[in-house]
Amino acid sequence: MFKFSTFTLSITLSISLISFNILTAQADILDYFKKDLSKVPTKEKLKEQEPIASNKLNAALQFEQQGRQKKAIAAHRNIVKNYPFTTSAAKSQFKIGEYYMAASKDKKSFDAFQDFIDKHKSSDSYMDAISNQYKIAERVLANKKQKKLSLLPDKVRDSDLLKWFLSIIDNAPFSKYAPLAQFAIAESxxxxxxxxxAILSYQKLVDKYPNHKLSSEAQYRIGDIARKKINSGSRDSANITYAKNAMEDVIVAYENSPRAKEAADALKQLDSIQGTQLYETGLFYEKQKQLRSAVIYYEKAIKSKNPKITEMAKVRIKNITPQIVSDPTPSLSSPESNINKINQQKKKIDTKSASNEEGPSILPPPPKNP
Incomplete structure (x- = not known):
């Protein structure tokens, strides 16, 4: 019998797995080329196609100069369809996108430029196509804002517009259009x-493009969204904490931004709201005669930067402290009271309900002597 150590067995399995992955990858690559080689013309064939496609492109451009747009677009489509691997095909595909863009056919133009991007990544016009895509998406978004109160349906659905902006980011994640598209998504x-x-999308912009000119605005809006919830009546303390943290980040990370002063003002308002809520919570507990709980919230309210709240909280503590001293018995809802109640219950003997504890084990009787 052969004995293998755990280390040897692990190495053997790793090598086998790597070999399998390499073979699988090679098979996938071969399948890919087998699939595409049937479409790719030979070098000689492509050499024959180039001048033909070039002549057709010149004819299409002449139609365009003559104002015969339909003839021009038909010629460009013919080139893309029949000579897709020629240099003229890339130019024709770009022209198709421009034609639809000029005609305000937003969906067709965006898709045409996407076809260009997918098939001609090495083209000098690649970034121009990205730029045009952003212009199309931005135009549609602007139209949607204007038609917000209109009863007419939009030509482009919101879900499609969202996909467009995401495509722009995927097509060129490090271009100047990516953060603009991300901001547009969040704003939508x-x-x-x-x-x-919206908060998640703004946060994504701040995380991925912290030095972009829109990042300070995105950070401010994160806090402003939470602040608006508070102003609309929300008493969720998490919203206050979230809003305060966001505004503090604006002040610290983007101190020279136009939003820094507004963030500082918002922070003062949020602090005042938080102090007021803490004070009101203290009043609630005081009315319930839960004085120790009231003091806890009054002490938190004292930390508010609103001097009025601070002074009111100090007065309340001063007024109720003698009552706590004269009545050392904790309020019913205090933790100490709950513990005492539990301990008292444990001392009582329950003679009615069945015991939950197991008694001593009962052994069977010894066998009788024969």
Whole structure:
């Protein structure tokens, strides 16, 4: 019998797994080329196609100069369809996108430029196509804002517009258009009252492009969305904490931004709201005669930067402290009271309900002597 150590067995399995992955990858690559080689013309064939496609491109451009747009677009489509691997095909595909863009056919133009991007990544016009895609998406978004109160349906659905902006980011994640598209996504969610998605999208912009000119605005809006919830009546303390943290980040990370002063003002307002809520909570507990709980919230309210709240909280503590001293018995809802109640219950003997504890084990009787 052969004995293998754990280390040897692990190495053997690792090598086998790597070999399998390499073979699988090679098979995938071969399948890929087998699939595409049937479409790719030979070098000689491509050499024959280039001048033909070039002549057709010149004819299409002449149609365009003559104002015969339909003839021009038909010629460009013919080149893309029949000579897709020629240099003229890339130019024709770009022209198709431009034609639809000029005709305000937003969906067709965006898709045409996407075809160009997918098939001609090495083209000098690649970034021009990205730029045009952003212009199309931005135009549609602007139209949607204007038609917000209109009863007419939009030509481009919100879900499609969202996909467009995401495509722009995927096509060129390090271009100047990526953060602009990300901001547009967040703003769209905000306009649709989808607060959580808007915050996540703004945060993504701040995280991925912290030095972009829109990052300070995105950071401010994160806090502002939470602040608006508070102003609309929300008493969720998490919103205050979230809003304060966001505004503090604006002040610290973007101190020279136009939003820094507004963030400082917002922070003062949030601090005042938080202090007021803490004071009101203290009043609630005081009315319930839960004085120790009231003091806890009054002490938190004292930390508020609002001098009025601070002074009122100090007065309340001063007034109720003698009552706590004269009545050392904790309030019923205090932790100490709850513990005492539990201990008292444990001392009582329950003679009615069955015992939950197991008694001594009962052995069977010894066998009788024969």
């Amino acid at each position: 969610y905000q306009n649709e009252k989808k607060a959580s998605l």
